């Protein structure tokens with residue numbers, strides 16, 4: 001059992017293979033946080049909490065004359081302001097009498113095997129190789145009878161703890177949740193922490209930012225209704241000294257696809273607190289007596305072995321415990337060509353067949369018909385919502401088109417943008433009330449489209465029925481599920497005035513229901529997510545999508561940064577990456593080597609390539625297949641930081657048995673008459689001898705793992721800029 005309750009000390013010790021998390025039913029039945037770090041035994045660590053009479057930090061009434069017990073200074077598992085804790089908090093609830101009090105004290109707990117699940121929200125699951133146990137701790141406010149259950153599932157081998165909170169209204173009147181966080185994480189000594197986050201923008205998602213945690217509230221958030229291009233729902237708190245190979249790193253990833261909030265604060269006593277959950281802005285959720293509210297789950301991990309090990313824990317977990325689709329591991333994903341940058345809206349069935357025929361010679365195995373095949377959709381001003389085939393473009397019909405593509409020996413994929421509607425569409429004309437628009441106002445347009453009120457059941461049902469009808473009408477192998485705007489005008493015509501604060505969250509729940517009804521009912525179709533690139537690339541989406549389109553920016557050099565940043569949380573096998581026509585100064589080989597740092601494909605008009613270019617593409621598609629297993633299932637190492645190193649960028653994937661590795665180096669700038677550069681491998685078997693083969697040049701070196709890691713590999717100079725080298729290391 002990975003969870004140990006010690007009756008006398010009243011401690012809960014949650015053990016993963018390399019970490020321990022400890023909490024305790026403490027003074028006055030408040031639940032204290034005691035420890036999260038490298039493995040310790042089950043001993044009671046409450047000696048770490050020192051109590052002082054702190055001025056202006058008040059004491060709960062029932063601590064009587066005891067002035068040293070203040071929630072303002074105690075490390076806790078779940079926090080609330082009204083009991084004298086003035087730091088950022090977990091909950092704000094308005095009770096039927098108008099008060100905002102919640103005084104949560106321990107009343108019960110249970111421990112059981114397996115992972116918890118949440119109502120309407122995705123969670124990670126245990127595989128038959130995992131040992132997983134769950135702890136539930138119930139806190140109750142004695143006056144209002146509102147309960148909060150803290151949920152912890154311990155994935156022992158994976159070194160991951162999944163957390164969430166469930167509010168139960170055990171009282172007699174309706175309550176309004178104004179804020180409810182999934183996780184509260186306290187550090188008794190937080191003065192030495194940095195925050196790492198993944199900010200960005202459209203076309204430049206998931207860049208990396210590191211800043212010291214200081215005495216103010218740091219907010220990382222999306223208020224855009226989607227997890228967003230601008231921030232990813234991920235935050236790491238790391239020791240200032242932490243680097244790729246060394247140092248304490250705490251990672252927190254929220255499994256949620258809507259507006260989220262992470263707040264971190266260094267308090268007056270240099271203790272740190274982090275909360276993470278649904279964004280409380282424009283949020284107010286009514287919970288009727290007897291009802292529950294579940295927060296989304298957080299996946300947290302700890303390691304003292306630096307950033308690589310933190311990312312590794314997530315990479316392994318995301319590959320094993322989020323998505324049961326056979327396309328995650330059991331079926332190799334095909335090399336694809338997408339029509340978007342090839343033709344935009346300007347295509348018909350004949351053009352698609354031409355692209356497919358031309359792409360065949362490039363080693364492409366699947367053509368994806370992107371936006372423009374349905375309704376009246378010749379540009380981005382119309383047609384969204386009308387999920388039926390435009391037979392002016394697809395003259396032979398979808399079933400026949402797919403048959404002809406299949407006859408070429410290729411698979412077929414199709415694009416949808418389910419949550420959106422164009423004002424110029426049959427759907428909008430027949431159901432204008434299905435859009436998110438506040439009565440008496442005009443909704444914000446973005447890309448000239450409006451957002452469907454996906455919180456409504458009839459909208460969800462329409463989407464499930466109409467999209468499934470298309471999927472079932474032809475031999476479709478793949479779906480790209482897009483969303484091309486943020487969500488504004490939070491309003492649902494289906495909800496009374498007092499419930500409008502629920503719309504943003506209900507939208508996300510509705511979306512998951514639609515995805516359950518389409519994705520989970522089509523296990524033979526491979527689904528890729530997209531949000532104008534990577535605007536909703538998050539762990540919850542990966543429970544549905546085996547891969548996510550990383551960015552609309554296909555410029556290869558920008559992608560070096562994008563992949564580097566994304567890799568803090570996401571494994572390569574989840575990152576959609578294509579070779580495109582962007583950046584003509586970068587050779588095709590280099591573009592392809594960079595796209596192999598993800599799920600490989602093309603985004604160009606294959607009919608316009610010359611025979612030499614087709615041959616290069618074929619060679620690179622073959623290399624992608626050759627290195628598929630190392631890239632998709634191996635251990636990934638960031639070797640050179642593209643935000644710091646202006647000369648070259650490098651990364652490496654090492655097979656789990658360390659017998660093979662693929663090292664990729666891209667020169668982005670070669671200074672004239674500059675120094676010799678070396679790349680130091682990582683993760684090899686020190687005493688094994690490796691043969692180093694440079695793709696295209698044969699064996700260039702034989703050296704021990706030790707030498708390759710500590711002395712490095714010299715990178716050729718006097719070569720054209722933007723050259724990529726792929727070194728295949730094989731142990732002899």
Ligand code: DGJ
Pocket residue numbers: 340370371415482484530531532533549551552
């Ligand atoms: C945004 C996506 O990121 C693109 O790849 C493409 O699918 C367009 N939408 C189509 O509208």
